[in-house]
Amino acid sequence: MTVAPRKTKSRWTEQDRLREHEILAEMDGVDPSDPRHKALRDELVTMNLPLVQHLARRFRERGEAHEDLVQVGTVGLIKAVDRFDTSRGVEFSTYATPTIVGEIKRHFRDRGWAIRVPRRLQELRIAIGRANAELSQTTGHSPTVPELAKFLEITQDEVLEGLESAQAYATSSLDAGGTTDSGGESISLAESLGDTDEALEGVENRESLKPLLEALPDRERTILLMRFFQNKTQSEIAEELEISQMHVSRLLTRTLAQLRTGMLDEY
Amino acid sequence: MESNPGAVLLRIPAASAYLSLARATTTATCARLDFSLDQLQDITLAVDEALSLVLLDAVPGSELVCRWTPQPTGVLIDISSTSTSGRTPRTTTFAWMVLTALVDKATANIQDGVVTLSLQAARAQAVVS
Numbered sequence: 001m002t003v004a005p006r007k008t009k010s011r012w013t014e015q016d017r018l019r020e021h022e023i024l025a026e027m028d029g030v031d032p033s034d035p036r037h038k039a040l041r042d043e044l045v046t047m048n049l050p051l052v053q054h055l056a057r058r059f060r061e062r063g064e065a066h067e068d069l070v071q072v073g074t075v076g077l078i079k080a081v082d083r084f085d086t087s088r089g090v091e092f093s094t095y096a097t098p099t100i101v102g103e104i105k106r107h108f109r110d111r112g113w114a115i116r117v118p119r120r121l122q123e124l125r126i127a128i129g130r131a132n133a134e135l136s137q138t139t140g141h142s143p144t145v146p147e148l149a150k151f152l153e154i155t156q157d158e159v160l161e162g163l164e165s166a167q168a169y170a171t172s173s174l175d176a177g178g179t180t181d182s183g184g185e186s187i188s189l190a191e192s193l194g195d196t197d198e199a200l201e202g203v204e205n206r207e208s209l210k211p212l213l214e215a216l217p218d219r220e221r222t223i224l225l226m227r228f229f230q231n232k233t234q235s236e237i238a239e240e241l242e243i244s245q246m247h248v249s250r251l252l253t254r255t256l257a258q259l260r261t262g263m264l265d266e267y
Numbered sequence: 268m269e270s271n272p273g274a275v276l277l278r279i280p281a282a283s284a285y286l287s288l289a290r291a292t293t294t295a296t297c298a299r300l301d302f303s304l305d306q307l308q309d310i311t312l313a314v315d316e317a318l319s320l321v322l323l324d325a326v327p328g329s330e331l332v333c334r335w336t337p338q339p340t341g342v343l344i345d346i347s348s349t350s351t352s353g354r355t356p357r358t359t360t361f362a363w364m365v366l367t368a369l370v371d372k373a374t375a376n377i378q379d380g381v382v383t384l385s386l387q388a389a390r391a392q393a394v395v396s
Contacts, residue, residue, distance in 0.1 A: 132304060141391070142303035160295055163304075204359040228368045234305045249308040256312060256365065260319050263361070 016047060024086050044081050044092075045074070051093055052077050055100050061122075062108065067217070069104055076103030124162035127152055129244050142235045142245070166246045205263060212262040220255045223248055273337040281325035281348050286318050289333045293344065296335045300342055302390055310342070310388050313369035317346050317384045320356045320366075324382065325349065340389040341371075347383035355382055 023040050030037040049070075056069035080096035088095070131151050135143035145163075149156045200206035213221055219241070226232045226240070234252070238245040275296050279285035293314045297307050321331060325348040336343040355375035356363060366373045372387040 142305035144301045144303050145298035145307070146301060148304070156298060160298055163294065163307075164291065200361075203361050203364055204357065205361055209361050228365060231368070234308060245304065249312075252308075253312060253315070256316065260316075260362070 012050070020044065020047065020092055024084070024092065028086055041081055045077055048077055048081075048092070048096065049074065051096065052100055055097065056104060058101075059104055059108070064108070069107070072107040073100045073104050076100035079103070121162065121165040124154075124158065125166045125246075128159060128162040128166070129246055132245055136235055136245070142233070163246070166250065208263055209259070212259055216255060216258075220251055223251055224255055227252060275335045277333045278330050279333070281322055281327070281329045281331045283319075283322065285331070286315070286322070289318055289331070289346070290314060292333070292335065297342055297388075300337055300390070302341070302388070306388065306391055309369045310344075310386070313366055313373070313386055313388075314344060314346070316362055316366045316369070317344075317373070317386060320362055321346050321348050321382065321384055324351050324354075324356065326351050338387075342388055344386040344388075345383050346386075347381050349380055350377060350382040353377065353380060356384070 023044050027037060027040045027044075030040065052070055052073035056066055056073050059069055060066065076099045077096055080092075080099040083099075084092055084095055128148060131148050132143060135147060135151060139147075143151070145156050145159050148159045152159070200209065203209065213224070216224070223237055223241070226237045227234065232240070234248045235245050238248045241248070275292060277289060277292055279288055290311060293311050294307060297310050302310065318331070318333075325331065329349040331346065331348045334345045336345070355377050358375070363373070366384075366386070370386045370388045372385075374385045376383050376385070
């Protein structure tokens with residue numbers, strides 16, 4: 001296993017390396033129940049997040065959102081921090097890399113999505129995404145499947161096939177444009193949680209729903225609120241958040257499925 | 268059931284593994300009825316929601332019956348199965364709120380122990396060609 005280049009030189013300096021050694025050495029002498037241990041552990045995790053980002057990027061175009069891979073990779077990183085033994089005499093990154101990659105691979109296995117999307121479907125999906133944006137812009141309304149088929153000079157069945165593959169495998173290309181968000185969300189976290197309270201007035205299972213909504217990533221929650229509580233269309237949401245409409249659709253599908261699972265008992 | 272020349276009927280076991288069939292049929296059927304992508308995906312989400320509501324109360328081992336009926340203005344989708352509780356789903360849940368936000372009209376009926384959710388969606392606008 002090759003050692004991952006831990007980020008470009010500009011990000012990982014000799015100073016970082018020394019600091020990492022210091023942290024590891026100090027952690028060795030601190031009892032895990034000591035608050036100091038947690039502070040050191042947090043610092044070590046934070047400074048190694050770029051490594052997770054880097055490793056997650058290796059799995060781009062495999063049908064999972066980059067942020068999801070970073071999330072599972074971070075779980076691997078934390079495991080590595082907790083298991084690392086300084087007496088082994090290896091660099092932390094050498095030890096952490098297989099653990100992080102292992103966690104990401106396991107995520108793919110769990111999802112059954114380790115397969116690559118056939119190139120033809122990838123191209124089809126991208127073409128439909130572009131045509132969707134272009135037709136929405138020129139006609140001022142979301143296009144129909146026959147309109148898309150005519151525009152792309154393909155059959156309606158092919159359009160449907162492309163739409164289905166977009167639902168099943170969102171490659172990182174669908175995330176393009178949405179990667180710079182988190183800072184630019186149009187609804188702040190506090191604001192959106194306030195909206196949630198108001199919007200859920202009269203919903204009988206709101207008590208079990210609230211923690212589930214609060215646990216959603218900001219963007220997923222924002223999209224849900226915009227669609228169901230502000231009555232915006234998927235196209236309007238896509239435009240506002242600068243992501244594709246197909247991506248909005250996929251995120252909504254996934255979020256609703258998660259909420260359903262989480263509230264199973266309440267139905 | 269009265270016959271309708273354009274109607275599509277699907278009977279599947281009441282088990283989550285089969286729901287994707289109803290989902291795919293929804294997309295394929297409604298795409299041919301000139302719904303926009305926005306609406307098409309909303310209708311599919313609504314069907315997901317309705318299927319899970321019906322499935323949760325379905326008698327184990329029973330069937331889900333799904334019917335898509337084209338209408339002059341849009342589509343009517345009926346999803347039914349034999350109910351365990353003998354009641355229609357409550358309309359004050361988040362699931363119901365989602366359902367009604369996604370389609371123009373959602374209703375629930377029960378007859379002889381069979382619960383039916385009916386979803387009605389109208390095309391947003393006449394497509395100017």
